[in-house]
Amino acid sequence: MTTDRLTSPYQHYVYAYPHKTAYRGLEDRPALEDLWAAEPKDALSLYLHIPFCEVRCGFCNLFTRIGAPDGLTGAYLDALERQATAVRDALGASEEVRFATAAFGGGTPTFLTAAELERLCDLAEHRMGADLRAIPLSVEASPATATADRLAVLADRGATRLSLGIQSFVDTEARAAVRPQRRADVEAALGRIRDTRIPVLNIDLIYGIDGQTERSWRHSLDAALAWRPEELYLYPLYVRPLTGLGRRGQDPGPDPAWDEQRLRLYRAGRDHLLAHGYTQQSMRMFRRADARPQGADDYACQTDGMIGLGCGARSYTAGLHYSFDYAVDMHQIRGIIDTYVSTTDFSHAEVGYAMDAHEARRRHLLQSLLQAEGLPADDYRARFGGTPAEDFGPELGRLADRGWLNHTDPTTLRLTPEGLAHSDAIGPELFSPAVRAAMARYERK
Numbered sequence: 001m002t003t004d005r006l007t008s009p010y011q012h013y014v015y016a017y018p019h020k021t022a023y024r025g026l027e028d029r030p031a032l033e034d035l036w037a038a039e040p041k042d043a044l045s046l047y048l049h050i051p052f053c054e055v056r057c058g059f060c061n062l063f064t065r066i067g068a069p070d071g072l073t074g075a076y077l078d079a080l081e082r083q084a085t086a087v088r089d090a091l092g093a094s095e096e097v098r099f100a101t102a103a104f105g106g107g108t109p110t111f112l113t114a115a116e117l118e119r120l121c122d123l124a125e126h127r128m129g130a131d132l133r134a135i136p137l138s139v140e141a142s143p144a145t146a147t148a149d150r151l152a153v154l155a156d157r158g159a160t161r162l163s164l165g166i167q168s169f170v171d172t173e174a175r176a177a178v179r180p181q182r183r184a185d186v187e188a189a190l191g192r193i194r195d196t197r198i199p200v201l202n203i204d205l206i207y208g209i210d211g212q213t214e215r216s217w218r219h220s221l222d223a224a225l226a227w228r229p230e231e232l233y234l235y236p237l238y239v240r241p242l243t244g245l246g247r248r249g250q251d252p253g254p255d256p257a258w259d260e261q262r263l264r265l266y267r268a269g270r271d272h273l274l275a276h277g278y279t280q281q282s283m284r285m286f287r288r289a290d291a292r293p294q295g296a297d298d299y300a301c302q303t304d305g306m307i308g309l310g311c312g313a314r315s316y317t318a319g320l321h322y323s324f325d326y327a328v329d330m331h332q333i334r335g336i337i338d339t340y341v342s343t344t345d346f347s348h349a350e351v352g353y354a355m356d357a358h359e360a361r362r363r364h365l366l367q368s369l370l371q372a373e374g375l376p377a378d379d380y381r382a383r384f385g386g387t388p389a390e391d392f393g394p395e396l397g398r399l400a401d402r403g404w405l406n407h408t409d410p411t412t413l414r415l416t417p418e419g420l421a422h423s424d425a426i427g428p429e430l431f432s433p434a435v436r437a438a439m440a441r442y443e444r445k
Contacts, residue, residue, distance in 0.1 A: 008259055010236055013284075014370060014427030016314065017363045018353050020326045022438035029348040032090035035317050040305060041091060043100040046130050048080070048120060049310030050104065051337055052111040054144055055180060063312035063326060064107035065333050073112060075341045077119055083309050084127035086346035091307075099130035099307075103138040107312070110145035114153045121157040128307070133158035138200075140165070143181055143189035151196045161200035161231075162193055168209060168216075169223035176210045177237070183223075190227050200230040200291070207265035208237035208258065217265050221272050230291035233284045234269045236262045236424065266421060280372050283423035311340035315349075318360070322352030332445045359432060360384075361391055365413075366430045370423050374406075374414030388413050395430055 012019070051064045052073065068076075091097050102124055112120060124130045138161040139154055146164065154162070166186055168174050174181050193201055203224045207217055224232060270280065278286040306316040314323045325336050355363070361384050368375035380388055389396060396413075399405050404419030404426065419426065431439075 009422045009425050012428045018435045021442035022435045023351050023353050041096050042098045044305045046099050046102040047308045048104050049313035050106040050109040051312050053108045079341045083346040101136050105140050108142050110141040110150050114149040117153045136160045143186045146189040155196040162198045163202040165204045167206040169220040173209045202231035203229045204233045206235045208262040230288050232286045283420050322349035327445045374412045
């Protein structure tokens with residue numbers, strides 16, 4: 001381990017492991033029927049990816065394109081239907097297949113019209129067999145696309161959680177993050193969402209924006225709290241290559257002063273939410289203490305049995321994580337979407353990363369440890385037959401030396417509050433050498 005890997009607290013947001021830049025083309029193109037033959041199918045997760053946004057924020061490195069020419073969203077849904085049919089056929093007998101959760105992400109799923117959202121729900125229900133009114137359904141949205149007609153469709157079809165990317169209630173900060181929006185429009189969207197009575201509202205906020213101060217950060221936090229959201233996500237700003245801010249030359253590179261500013265704002269935001277009746281679930285996620293948990297959250301990536309539909313979606317089996325090609329550059333993304341739309345055979349996995357027993361243990365450790373509740377030792381032993389210390393002693397020792405592991409409870413491996421604050425350094429530190437090497441060889445596009 002080099003010293004630099006843990007000196008900066010902001011390296012990678014680890015929401016899934018391995019990172020998609022470790023995926024490669026699969027020469028054998030395994031048949032989905034073979035991949036899923038021996039997998040448990042009684043508690044699957046369903047994720048539908050919509051790779052369109054009305055604008056692309058300056059910090060965004062997600063797989064999405066700005067706008068859609070006439071007919072493209074319809075053609076994309078046609079391809080999604082072909083893929084859903086192929087995947088459902090590969091899963092086998094209908095009586096064995098049950099979905100426990102569902103989510104629509106992107107991009108911005110509410111970029112679709114109300115009629116297109118109806119069709120998306122029909123695909124999930126009638127093609128895949130997911131009963132959306134009986135399971136948690138989480139949907140991502142933006143203020144501009146959270147219109148009354150779209151929200152009515154989602155509420156009627158069983159949405160239990162609506163996640164709204166606001167990032168800042170201060171107009172100048174939104175512009176600095178290349179997110180053109182007005183506070184008045186944001187508030188109007190929040191009012192429409194609350195009118196639908198979707199049970200869980202999540203609000204995303206970002207700290208570390210150029211010109212942001214502790215006072216303006218508190219202003220955004222209080223503006224969000226006024227709506228009593230059941231969940232709040234606090235994200236540190238990253239400036240990544242090929243993003244809008246990156247192309248503007250705003251990537252400062254290693255910057256201890258910016259790191260300290262983000263840490264200071266994180267701690268202020270964390271303490272403010274804890275003082276206002278929220279509990280911390282992870283570095284990013286806070287849940288209102290009196291809110292009934294509903295919908296998928298960032299822990300949903302923990303389990304295998306993920307069915308991802310759409311050209312930016314991942315699927316997880318015990319032995320293989322797979323998807324389609326990945327890019328950040330807008331021209332490259334458009335090409336990948338066009339290829340997806342023209343695809344007729346979705347019966348094989350094309351791009352992925354093979355998971356062995358060691359990577360499965362590492363993934364479970366990593367994603368459990370980054371949750372505030374930590375990893376119960378008995379759970380790890382039941383799954384893998386050993387202990388985290390036996391399998392990952394050196395890595396855990398380095399975290400302990402920094403005061404980032406809590407030793408007060410011998411039954412649970414848990415980060416200290418300062419360890420949680422450094423989750424974006426701890427996560428990459430726990431990547432395997434093989435995954436790290438594959439990510440280093442990835443050619444940005």
